[in-house]
Amino acid sequence: MTDSADLERRYSRLVAWYPAAFRREHEAEMLGVLMDSARDRQQRVGLADAADLIRGALTLRLRIPAQAPGTVAAAIRLMYVGAAVALAGWISTVVTERGVRSAMLRSAPARWHLMLVHITAVEVVVPVTVVGWLWLAWANGRGQDRARLAFVPYFGVATLALLSMLGIGAAVYAPADLISLALLWLVQISAIVLLFNSRSAHYYRPAEASGS
Amino acid sequence: MQETTFLILTALADTSQHGYAIMTAVQEISDGRVRMRAGTLYAALDRLREDGLVAVDREEIVDNRLRRYYVLTPAGTKQLAAEATRLHANAIAALSRLKLAGGMGT
Numbered sequence: 350m351t352d353s354a355d356l357e358r359r360y361s362r363l364v365a366w367y368p369a370a371f372r373r374e375h376e377a378e379m380l381g382v383l384m385d386s387a388r389d390r391q392q393r394v395g396l397a398d399a400a401d402l403i404r405g406a407l408t409l410r411l412r413i414p415a416q417a418p419g420t421v422a423a424a425i426r427l428m429y430v431g432a433a434v435a436l437a438g439w440i441s442t443v444v445t446e447r448g449v450r451s452a453m454l455r456s457a458p459a460r461w462h463l464m465l466v467h468i469t470a471v472e473v474v475v476p477v478t479v480v481g482w483l484w485l486a487w488a489n490g491r492g493q494d495r496a497r498l499a500f501v502p503y504f505g506v507a508t509l510a511l512l513s514m515l516g517i518g519a520a521v522y523a524p525a526d527l528i529s530l531a532l533l534w535l536v537q538i539s540a541i542v543l544l545f546n547s548r549s550a551h552y553y554r555p556a557e558a559s560g561s
Numbered sequence: 562m563q564e565t566t567f568l569i570l571t572a573l574a575d576t577s578q579h580g581y582a583i584m585t586a587v588q589e590i591s592d593g594r595v596r597m598r599a600g601t602l603y604a605a606l607d608r609l610r611e612d613g614l615v616a617v618d619r620e621e622i623v624d625n626r627l628r629r630y631y632v633l634t635p636a637g638t639k640q641l642a643a644e645a646t647r648l649h650a651n652a653i654a655a656l657s658r659l660k661l662a663g664g665m666g667t
Contacts (some may be wrong), residue, residue, distance in 0.1 A: 381626035382580040382599045382645050405600025415611045
C-alpha cells in the first residue's frame with residue numbers, strides 16, 4: 350500500500366506543473382489513470398511517463414485559447430517566435446563575443462567598451478526578456494489588456510537597443526547580434542499591429558480591480 | 562487532423578469510454594503501434610472538449626477514484642467521419658496507383 354501511496358505522490362508532483370484550471374477539472378481523474386496504468390509494485394515514475402506529463406503540461410501552458418480571434422492568435426504565435434529568436438540571439442551573442450572582441454580591438458578599440466557594455470547587457474537582460482515574451486503570450490491569450498499595453502514599452506526598448514547597436518558599429522563588428530535584434534524588432538512591430546488591430550479589440554478587457 | 566486526435570475520436574466512435582479505456586482502445590486500434598500516455602491523452606481531451614468534439618458523458622466513483630466517461634458530440638462524429646472518408650479515399654488512390662487494390666492479402 351505504501352508503494353502505491355509513494356508512487357501517487359510522485360505522479361501528483363508532476364501533475365502540479367499543469368495549469369490550475371486544468372488541475373481542478375482533471376487532476377483526480379488523471380492520477381486515477383496513471384495509477385491504473387502503473388505496474389504492480391511499481392514505485393518510481395517511468396522516464397517516458399514523466400516526459401509525457403511534462404510535455405502535456407507545456408502543451409497546455411503554451412496553447413492558444415480557442416476563443417482568441419485570429420489576429421490575437423497570430424500575435425501570440427509571433428511572441429513564441431520572439432522568445433525563440435531572443436534565445437537564439439542570446440546564444441549567438443555568447444558564442445560570438447570573443448570574435449567581436451578581437452575584431453573591434455584590432456580596428457575600433459575606442460568603441461569596444463561601449464560594445465562590451467552592450468554585450469553584457471544583452472547577456473543579462475535577454476534571458477529575462479525570453480520569460481517576458483512567454484508571459485506576454487500567456488497573458489494576451491487570456492485577453493488581459495495590460496499585457497497588450499505592456500507590449501508598447503517592450504517595443505520601445507527593442508527600438509532603442511537596435512538604434513544604439515547601429516550607432517556603435519554592430520553592422521560591421523557584430524552582424525549576428527544586429528540581425529537577431531532586427532528580427533526581434535520586426536516580430537514585435539508585427540505583433541503590435543496585430544494586437545491593436547480592430548479585430549483584436551473585443552477580446553481584451555481592462556485588468557480586474559485589485560483587492561476585489 | 563493529428564493521428565492522436567483521430568485515434569481518440571475513433572476510440573469513442575461507438576461507445577463512451579473513460580480515460581484508461583481510451584488508452585487501451587487506442588493501442589488496440591493502432592495495432593499496438595501507438596501507446597498513448599496520460600499526459601498526451603488529457604492534453605488532447607482538454608482541447609477536444611474546448612473544440613466541442615468530445616463531451617463528458619457521466620462520472621462514476623470506482624475504488625474511491627473519479628472516473629469520467631467521454632463521448633463524441635455530433636460535431637465530433639461528423640468530423641471523424643469526414644476525416645475517415647478522406648483517409649480512405651487517399652488510401653484507395655495510393656493502393657490503386659501501386660496496383661495493389663484488390664490484390665491485398667491474396
